[in-house]
Amino acid sequence: MFLGKAEEVLTILKPTFPQLGLTKEDCLEMSWIQSVLLMGWFQKEDPLEVLLNRSRLYSEISKIKSDYVKEHIPMVAVKGMWERLKSQDVELSQIMFVPYGGKMSEVDDSETPFSHRSDYSYLVGYIAKWKNGSVEAEKSHLNWIREIYDYMTPFVSKSPRAAYVNYRDLDIGTNNKYGRTSYKRARVWGLKYFGKNFDRLVHVKTKVDPSDFFRHEQSIPTLSGISKELFSASL
Numbered sequence: 001m002f003l004g005k006a007e008e009v010l011t012i013l014k015p016t017f018p019q020l021g022l023t024k025e026d027c028l029e030m031s032w033i034q035s036v037l038l039m040g041w042f043q044k045e046d047p048l049e050v051l052l053n054r055s056r057l058y059s060e061i062s063k064i065k066s067d068y069v070k071e072h073i074p075m076v077a078v079k080g081m082w083e084r085l086k087s088q089d090v091e092l093s094q095i096m097f098v099p100y101g102g103k104m105s106e107v108d109d110s111e112t113p114f115s116h117r118s119d120y121s122y123l124v125g126y127i128a129k130w131k132n133g134s135v136e137a138e139k140s141h142l143n144w145i146r147e148i149y150d151y152m153t154p155f156v157s158k159s160p161r162a163a164y165v166n167y168r169d170l171d172i173g174t175n176n177k178y179g180r181t182s183y184k185r186a187r188v189w190g191l192k193y194f195g196k197n198f199d200r201l202v203h204v205k206t207k208v209d210p211s212d213f214f215r216h217e218q219s220i221p222t223l224s225g226i227s228k229e230l231f232s233a234s235l
Contacts, residue, residue, distance in 0.1 A: 001035055060092075062129045063142060065149045065171065066164040067156040068120045077155045081148065090144045091132070096125035115195035116162055123164055124156065146171065165193040174217040181212055181221035189218050 002009040006027040013022050034044045042050055085093055105118040116123070126148055128141040149171075153161070163169055173188040175181045183202065190198035198220075205212075205220040212222050 001039075003032075005029065060129045060131055061133065061138070061141075062127065063145050064128075064167040065126045065145055065169050066167045067124045067126075067149070067152055068116055068162040068164075069122050069124060069156055070120055072121070073155045077152065080151060084144070084148045084151070087144060089140050090128050090130065091137075091141070092127075092129040093144060094125075094127040094129075095148075096123075096127065098123040098125065109195065110197060110200075113194055113197050113201055114165070115197045116164070120157065120162070124152070125164070125167060126152075160191040160195075162195065163189070163192040168218060170217055175215065175219060175221075180224065181215055181219055183221045183223070186218070186221045190220065193218075 006024045006029055009027065010022060010024060013020060028038075028044070030038070030044050033048060036051065037046055037048070038044050040051070081095055085095060087093065099122045100117070100120050107117060109115040109117050109119070126145050128145040130137050130141050163172060169189075172192060173185060175185065187198065190201070194201060201220045202223060206223040210222055210224065212219075212224070
């Protein structure tokens with residue numbers, strides 16, 4: 001997806017990647033909301049109201065994990081990723097690269113809760129999908145995605161190993177099922193999703209929802225029950 005006119009993307013890609021043989025006829029110009037339809041497996045001519053239907057369109061089960069990259073991934077790692085993509089143990093496996101930079105990098109990391117900006121070159125998404133709802137199928141697909149995630153450890157961001165908040169990954173930790181959210185526990189995934197903005201979000205959560213009424217497996221905790229000295233030391 002390119003945010004701009006077809007002529008603009010052609011002037012960028014033709015000299016850089018002439019091997020693609022890209023022409024204007026290969027491009028579909030549409031509004032951003034129409035692109036949402038297309039990415040949701042609708043047709044761009046479909047009425048926008050179809051997006052209001054929250055029922056599942058497909059019976060596929062999926063698991064997504066994510067990484068952020070600061071330095072280029074070496075070719076040996078790319079070859080390892082390719083070998084894992086050719087695995088026959090999963091129905092559908094994908095690796096998605098999302099480039100960062102441009103306008104995103106012009107926004108300071110602290111201006112919004114989303115902190116993954118100028119420090120990162122791109123996001124990597126690992127995706128496994130399957131239709132067989134058996135325990136064996138779930139186990140094999142989860143094993144595949146967790147193994148490739150472990151394999152990529154040396155090649156991605158560290159301290160913390162950042163993750164994309166919209167690809168919720170419960171593998172990196174969850175709140176207790178009952179009771180208040182633990183700050184110490186939540187900080188594990190909070191730093192991965194929000195970086196240095198996590199503690200600021202804790203302050204906001206404490207102010208707007210002090211009783212922690214709105215919570216889920218990876219929600220932001222409140223300051224209730226947290227040692228002020230411990231929290232101050234983390235800021």
